[in-house]
Amino acid sequence: MNEILIKDTKAFYQKTFNAPAGTIILSPGRINIIGEHIDYNDGYVLPAAIDKIICFAFEKNNTKIAKIHAIDLDESFEIDVTSKQELTDSVWTNYLRGVLNQLHLKGYALEGFNCTFSSNIPSGSGLSSSAALECGFLYGINELFNLGIKPIDIALMGQSAEHWVGINCGIMDQFSSVMGLEDKVIKIDCKTLEYTYHDANFVDYSLILFDSNVKHSLFTSEYNTRRIECGEGLDIIKANYPEITSFRDCDVNHVTSLQSKMTDNVYRRSLYVVKEIKRVIQACVALDGGDILTLGKLMFETHDGLSVNYEVSCDELDYLVELAKAEDTVIGSRLMGGGFGGCTITLVKKGSEEAVKAKFSKLYLDKFGIELKIHDVKVSNGTSLYK
Known part of the structure; x- marks a missing residue:
């Protein structure tokens, strides 16, 4: 092409x-x-x-x-x-x-x-x-x-x-x-x-982007709110743990020990950030070791965090990830980007791509009345x- x-x-x-x-x-x-x-x-x-x-x-x-x-x-x-x-x-x-x-x-x-x-x-x-x-x-x-x-x-x-x-x-x-x-x-x-x-040798798996074909208008205001909430969370952590300078210095215990001092939103945003920083490091180890199954598991965990704790997903993206979790030939999927619409990035076993695309397209159209856009990508x- x-x-x-x-x-x-x-x-x-x-x-x-x-x-x-x-x-x-x-x-x-x-x-x-x-x-x-x-x-x-x-x-x-x-x-x-x-x-x-x-x-x-x-x-x-x-x-x-x-x-x-x-x-x-x-x-x-x-x-x-x-x-x-x-x-x-x-x-x-x-x-x-x-x-x-x-x-x-x-x-x-x-x-x-x-x-x-x-x-x-x-x-x-x-x-x-x-x-x-x-x-x-x-x-x-x-x-x-x-x-x-x-x-x-x-x-x-x-x-x-x-x-x-x-x-x-x-x-x-x-x-x-x-x-x-x-x-x-x-x-x-x-x-x-x-x-x-x-x-980034995905060996037996293909990278497919499932484009939800929606973009909800919440993104700009909610993005700014998330930044403020994360700043509040870090300030509380620093006040109680003077050795902490950024979220990368934290472990989960730093956040959970301060839950009572944070609003529910600030607590959940902070928890997501600390866990996601750790997941990136784990993903690099998995990739270097050719452990693509672990990478897929981390992708699913990231989506759950983005949906439940960071709250930047939407029904359409959550449904696409639910379909992925239920599919034996899919090992990982998550929303990619800012959220409230856009794509999921999904690891699909080679040889099953067309069947998965057809199935997801039909179920997504049946549920939302929206045509799914699909993009095959390779790392280049x-x-x-x-x-």
């Missing part, structure tokens, strides 16, 4: 600008295996780049104007790369303006270029297409003009570009999009940005120059 996308993107560039593109960049979306809602609690995340990409075609045009065309949207814009960037009403162009803004802030002098891009990352599925857009665009400019920007700085500048647009994201999306490796997940320390790679390389 990616080869067709690359061919079509190059052909569109040739047709649009009447010349071949010299630089082709592939920038992937990402999944998160485990470690949800703990990036802002000084925890760890375990993402991976996937084989769903945005393909960019670039070439210099010897002017000071960038001419950019989004093939899938059939929309274009032109921009003076030597001038200050301003936010507009066009969301997709703002991400690219944000990248150009970062380059200006860091003192890089640019010339004009032509660019077309197209994507097969499913829209609205929580696979971080915006990070792929920012990082692929920046990676291409870096290659085109030999700017010498290091991959980790491309990720950080991509994150800053998204902040400029107005989305206060963590580093996980951009980091995994740029730094991903085939058959590896990345354990990222959200406090220090230290990272290690761990095996991060943003790269296509040769």
Whole structure:
């Protein structure tokens, strides 16, 4: 599928600008295996780049104007790369303006270029297409003009570009999009940005995303509330255990011993965070040892925590995980992302994928009257120059 996308993107560039593109960049979306809602609690995340990409075609045009065309949207814009960037009403162009803004802030002098891009990352599925857009665009400019920007700085500048647009994201999306490796997940320390790679050879199992095709409007307000509740919980723990500096220093006993001093919500949020930080560490050990059954068990535990204690699930996601638990050929499943809709990430035994997809699709449609979207994904390389 990616080869067709690359061919079509190059052909569109040739047709649009009447010349071949010299630089082709592939920038992937990402999944998160485990470690949800703990990036802002000084925890760890375990993402991976996937084989769903945005393909960019670039070439210099010897002017000071960038001419950019989004093939899938059939929309274009032109921009003076030597001038200050301003936010507009066009969301997709703002991400690219944000990248150009970062380059200006860091003192890089640019010339004009032509660019077309197209994507097969499913829209609205929580696979971080915006990070792929920012990082692929920046990676291409870096290659085109030999700017010498290091991959980790491309990720950080991509994150800053998204902040400029107005989305206060963590580093996980951009980091995994740029730094991903085939058959590896990345354990990222959200406090220090230290990272290690761990095996992601799922051997006899396939990774399938079941997209609930719903997005409940609770997310923004509830997300902010969770952050406040976690802060309250940590403050109470620190007041009673002066040696504690963050949730990563805690064990479950620190939280349970203070249950009477916390509101019920603060207690349950804190308990989830401490357990999830431990689960990420256990998942890395399981992956390195090829113990995929343990990884699946941890995924189910994470979903239960997200649903019961963190309360960011919804009926549709809970039902998809219930179906997974009842299926002998499924060993793990959980909601992936912020919650209140979006996808579950599920480990399904190879050879049974089509039967599981058909069964889940029918039961989900019968229960909710909603078509289930399904995406097969594989762990793949991060943003790269296509040769």
